Amino acid sequence: MHSVAGSPGDPKCWSTRLRCAILMNICAYVFIGNLYAAGLATGFAPLAHDLGVEFDTLTGLVAWAVFALGISNLFWMPTAMCIVFLAGCTWSIKATGFRDLLASRIVASFGAGSIEALGPSIIADLFSERYFATAMALFALSLCAGSQIGPMIAGFVIGSKGWRWFFIVCAILGAVNFLASVLFLPETTFRHRLTDVGDVHAAEFEKEAKQRTEHRENENSPRSYWKDLISIRDRGLEPEGLKCWPGQFSLPFRFICVPMVLFATIAYGIFLSGIVLISAISPQFLSAPPYHLSSSAIGIYTLSSFLGIVIGYPIAGPFTDLLSRWAAARRYTTNNTHHPKDRMPALIIPFLVAPPGLILFAYAIASSKSLYVSATGYAMQASALVFVPSVTMSYIMDVYPQSGSEAIVLINAGKNVVAFGVTVSGAGWVDRDGIVRVCWELAAVQWVVLALALPLYV
Known part of the structure; x- marks a missing residue:
């Protein structure tokens, strides 16, 4: 049929x-x-x-x-x-x-x-x-x-x-x-x-x-x-x-206990949290001395995050596909068997790039360094928004080709809830602990979350 x-x-x-x-x-x-x-x-x-x-x-x-x-x-x-x-x-x-x-x-x-x-x-x-x-x-x-x-x-x-x-x-x-x-x-x-x-x-x-x-x-x-x-x-x-x-409302919740879906939701959400947090607190620092940026100037500054996405986007897709083909070829099987988890080593790139970018942004803003330095950190953090979804969602669609879209709905909802939880308390968090400590703590969480991919891969 x-x-x-x-x-x-x-x-x-x-x-x-x-x-x-x-x-x-x-x-x-x-x-x-x-x-x-x-x-x-x-x-x-x-x-x-x-x-x-x-x-x-x-x-x-x-x-x-x-x-x-x-x-x-x-x-x-x-x-x-x-x-x-x-x-x-x-x-x-x-x-x-x-x-x-x-x-x-x-x-x-x-x-x-x-x-x-x-x-x-x-x-x-x-x-x-x-x-x-x-x-x-x-x-x-x-x-x-x-x-x-x-x-x-x-x-x-x-x-x-x-x-x-x-x-x-x-x-x-x-x-x-x-x-x-x-x-x-x-x-x-x-x-x-x-x-x-x-x-x-x-x-x-x-x-x-x-x-x-x-x-x-x-x-x-x-x-x-x-x-x-x-x-x-x-x-x-x-x-x-x-x-x-x-x-129909209950369909996405079938995946709520699936480890890879939980990982994708938390990982996507915690990196989105970094971007939304920077976007929300930047005007407070950039409109004050010594920067004195206007609204339009702050708008141009935030464009740096999109540059990180544009630079990372051509790498994220082809690189994960290349990893998958390379891993299949290494098995020396007659049909080069593809496993969905073959893409997961690509998460090494956001592990090495994105959290350090968040820390770089914090130190540059706290010490009133050049805007180019903090913008570079902003772009590094934003690059994770193409790497993490590219790997995790491709994995899920590979494993669940018929019902994967329902899992994607749950991920989209969950990531925004995670980002909301971080952002809604972000300003008070920064006022209490300072921007450097906040970004270090958030970067540490990002490292820990990405490290959880290792058990899923093995």
Whole structure:
């Protein structure tokens, strides 16, 4: 029994232009959502003045937004409505006080998190294995770009127009993305029909199905595009309808005790914590003497973290794949057997680079060294955001090819909860112990967490 790849309505048979348009829509959505959540940190100085609150209180605006982004992964998987994000942005524009602004950011981030849960599933529906990695790479890069370039964009907007204009820009981008999604984001869930291929060899059937997928592109589908846009037939609806809806919430929790999923969640979350913590406390140090940086200048400074991601991204993927092939070849088997754990030695790179970067940042800021030194440490810490997910999520998808997306939902939610726990107490932690001690302690935790990969590998 095999699924027919060329079935009418199969998203993999849609035209290349439509599939790319859908990919661009979800990449734009994840970019805007993370831009909204992380960008505000560069505007803490004018916010503190306008709202009459301290810097350590303002960190909650980032921490709770990160928390809502993560928790929404568990909720939005069965019920996605991006209009909530647009409503939250509009509320932020009209916020009159700190609590009002905090509530609006939680609502907007809760809506924005929907695409972090649905994006990988949509990409899997649209693209065959041959193109899946490329599409996922673009999605992941858009996610990182939103959180790392976002503060720079916010810095310039807040510096020239004020912090409310940052939310106006987010609302405009969200409205355009929402309209584009209405027009160019049809439902992609599709329940493939099974067919008995008889004596046809499986490899020949798969080859034929692949050719249909790549060349027919739905040319014989009876539906027009506009009918397909609003149709939900053949879209994998559960036979029991809404009766199964509550059960969808429990699916990711099946993996909560799986060691590799726990490791991926904690490792991803603790390195994300380092980035969010730096982003939240940097304005407090950089806007004060001896730096006296404006919001726009702080925005440019935070771009260093994205440079770390851009530099690390081409290394992370190819390097882990190379390790996997090399390990398989060393077994001297006739078929070069691949083991999912073969990628895990790549975690040595973030072990050697990321925690020292956090320590370098702390010493540079504490001793008022050149901004280039602390920016280098910031970039080193950020590089872990491509290495850790590249290794751990590839491992999980290898081990659980059919249900791995549910584990990814749990990881996305868990990592943001871990980052929230560190960030929400970050400002008080720094005030009490000093930035150097805080970064040393966090770096030590990162080293210990990565060391836990050794038992999983052995």
